[in-house]
Amino acid sequence: MKILVLVLCVSVVCLATPSPPKDFGTGLRKLKMSDKILLERQKNILRLFKNINQICSCKDELQIATTYSIEERSSDYTNSQVVKQFLTFYKQGLLPRDRIFSVLNEVHLKQAITLFKLFYYAKDWDTFYKTAVWARNHVNAGMFVYSLSVAMVFRADTYGLVVPAIYEVLPMAFFSSEVVQEAEVFKQKLKDSNEMQRHTIVSNYSGYYLNLHPEQSMSYYTEDIGLNAFYYYCNVYYPFWMDGEEFKLKNDRRGEQYYYLYQQLLARYYLERLSNDFGEIDMVYWDEPVKTGYYPSLTYPNGLEFPSRPNFAKLSEYFYNYGQSWSFKSRYGYSYTLVKDYERRIRDIIDWGYIPTKDGKQIELYTPEGFDILGNIIESNPCSPNTKYFGPLQIYARHLLGYAPQSLNNLDVAPSALEHFETASRDPVFYQFYKRIVLLFQRYKTNLPPYSYKEMSFPGVKVEKIDVDRLTTYFDYFDTDATNMVYLTPEELEKENVQIRVRQQRLNHKPFSFRINVNSETAQDAVVRVYLGPKYDEFGRKINMQENRLNFMELDQFIWQLKAGKNTIERNSRQFYWHIPDRTSYRDIYKKVLGALTDGEEVQLDASEAFYGFPNRLLLPKGKPNGQVFQMYVIVNPYKAPSFQQKKQETDYYFHRIGTGNNYVDNYAFGYPFDRLIDEYNFYVPNSAFRDVVIYHKSLDEVNSSQAQNEP
Known part of the structure; x- marks a missing residue:
């Protein structure tokens, strides 16, 4: 009997993962x-x-x-x-x-x-x-x-065992009340049977029928189950509450990763906004009403609805707590005051350049580790040098902006969508709040000098040309097993003969490749970074690079061995390091594992089944039917090994575990070279290049027709 252990490709972790060793074989570990x-x-x-x-x-x-x-x-x-x-x-x-x-x-x-x-x-x-x-x-x-x-x-x-996708485990956090109602009606009509009984529900997004604000028309993106699941898993792999000493998270540039996650989420969201003729992401202001309302159209498993926020919601304690019971039994009633206090204290230390610790000492902030420390402070994780003074800014901000009513006790609560990681990124205000957070980080970065020509350049290396395939996006259908949203009898559980699927249209793109022609005077190791960003704003005006730098989304990052002379670097969109395909359904995984145990069938699963990454489907913004111009940026730099060296006892894996300090490609700052202000006299180095790209949005029929005719 032949039994093959789960065959997984290289792990994808929140940012970058080094290439697998050459002897990468058939085992996860x-x-x-x-x-x-x-x-x-x-x-x-x-x-x-x-x-x-x-x-x-x-x-x-x-x-x-x-x-x-x-x-x-x-x-x-x-x-x-x-x-x-x-x-x-x-x-x-x-x-x-x-x-x-x-x-x-x-x-x-x-x-x-x-x-x-x-x-x-x-x-x-x-x-x-x-x-x-x-x-x-x-x-x-x-x-x-x-x-x-x-x-x-x-x-x-x-570590490495497969957990079912969170949208199958808790489907009611991902699909509307309308879907839940139809699922329950179907279940009530079922009769005892030994045969499989399936039902497929076609689901819309909340912006389809309860659009409180124009922002909600982008719910096809903000409510994409792959995007929502990705954000949930980011907070499973790097919990905000976890002690960095006890679980070694301090080794992973934890605070800097926190910044880069949100900066990249905002960059990707802005690209999608341009495809829908929206402009800059709005930013919330604590003393002004939040003009963007949100109706999540979600129901909790116990029947309560998720709270909604009206347009022009006022945030002060008097308004959002009016008529409700609140006291020091719960500090959430004081969220408005606490958020303003914590944010002011963070701005102060950025300007001062030092951090007051719990024991009255001071830590210099403008050091090589300073930005990482700032990230720990803003996230208010246990690696922060003074969690009491700075406080959990994001927790109180989410409660305040979610507009959930104050609960009478901590057992009977109805939190808003912002107060769950699996639903937070559905709300447009999620992006408006984290724009404030990213700009706090940038307040620090603007005090650093721009990268010099020497820091940017790679002597003897020149990027001569970038070629990119035609970029096409479309909407296709995806079925999710949502059986968990209904109650099954013990007989139905044993027979496994009831299945409820939810079918949604989701953004996708045709696979594409790019080719980079690089000339190198000598053979040497290099790191290649590839970004996608806008070129024009919603009015068709070219965006100045200084203003545009935070709008670039990192597509790929990898180590490449340059040979002396001409090099052609080719990458396919399926290879991009932190983007993963759709998850296999629970039923299919279970059947494969059961088959391996009973019949000796081979089990072959992609790395995404055990780990997480940004959905490959959302790699490209939607674009427009007649094409929309964006730009690709490529920079090739000398390879700099991560500063934290992996310990020998941590090498029993074919991928790097969380806490090893090796969950990224090199030792450059995350987002380099866009993380700092740009000196245009030094920015355009020979080892980098821009290339205009056009993204076309087509119907599924048009895509299938072009594929049938072997069109690019």
Whole structure:
């Protein structure tokens, strides 16, 4: 019998990942166990995420859930304090299973962190799995999904196992109330049957029928399930609350990554806005009404609707709390004041150039590590030198801008879309707020000198020409398994004969390649960066490069060995380092794993099944039917190895794990050379070049017709 372990390509992590070693083979990791054991574990993990809002009815799991005792097995965890803390929370009363969980709620977060640590400090696989099975039936469903997902990233024996896509696990966070209603009606009409019963629901986006503001007409992009899932996973791999010392996140330029994530999300959003004749991204102002309303059209699993925000919503405590109960039992009622205080303090330290620490000392800010420290401060993660003074700016801002009502207690809450990572990027105000955040970072960068000609240039190297295939986008259909949004009977769960799919139109593009002709005087290692940015604004005016630099989205970054003489560097859009294809559905993955266990079938899955990256489909902005001009920028620089060297014990993987400090290609600043102000006399170096590109948006029929005729 032939059993092949999950075959995954190179990992894609939040920013860049070095090329895989030449001996990259058939294993996700250098296995020290049999393939069958790994496949059994994969099967068990998949089952834990199935029908998450229902108590598991599988006999073997149900037996574990009813007989396993964390208290009696406390010696099976390597951190006894975590066990005591969790049991205290459990006995006092955890968030009930059917309540709404938000990781941005202070009380919910404390419980979720303790649950994560319970999973993380389980001493072996058996303890970890039994703890997860027990928690599956005893803790809040949303908290379970979040804490287990984070634990699987950071445990050595689970890193690389596939977790179902979050939009299949929690579909109600991704599809409208209209879809949920139709799914429930279909389920109510079902009769007992041994045959598969399928139903497909065609879904629109919220901007289709409840468009409170013109911004919501772009909901096809902001509510794309791939984009929303990407943002969710960014915060699973790099949780804002996680201790950088304990889990080594400080090794990964954590604060700088935080900045670059949002700068790139804003750049990509602006490109899409230009395709829809919108201009600059608006920015929220705390003392002015938020003119952009939002109706999310989402329903929680317990039936409550997501709160909406009206147009011209006033933000002061008097207005957004008017008539509601609030006091110091919850600081969220003071979000308006806290946000202004925290932001002012951050601006002050950027101007002062030093940071006051908890013990009254001062840290210089304008040092090689200063920008990374600033990122930790703005995110308010535990790597910040003074979390109390600066505070969680983004948490209170999300509550304030989401316009959710104040809750009477921390168990019965109805957070806004902004207060969940899986739904936050649906709201146009998400981008307006993070524009403020990015500009805070840029306040720091403008105090740094522009890159000099020496820093920009690569002696002996010249980019002579850039060729790009025709760029075409279109909308196609994608089916998502959303069966988890309805209640299934134990018989239906056992037979697995009910399937509800949601069909949506989503932005996509035809695969394309680019070719870069480079001349090098000597053979040497180089790093190639490729960006896509606008050339004209919404009025057709050419944008000055100084104003335009933050609008460039990084398409690709890779190491290349230049040979002496002429070099032709060719890359296909499917190779781009942080872009991934669509996820395989839970059912298909489960069938493959089950087939490998029973029939010896081969299991071949892409890296995106176990990791995350930006959706390849959204690589290009929509463009226009008659074409829209953008520009591609290429720069080739000498290779500079990352400053943090990977430890020997961390090389048991064919990819770099989170916390190793090697989750990026080189040691340049993220966003280089657009991260600083531009001195145009030094910016245009021979080892860089611009190229105009035109993006055409066509119908699916036109695309299929051109492919049939073998047109480019």
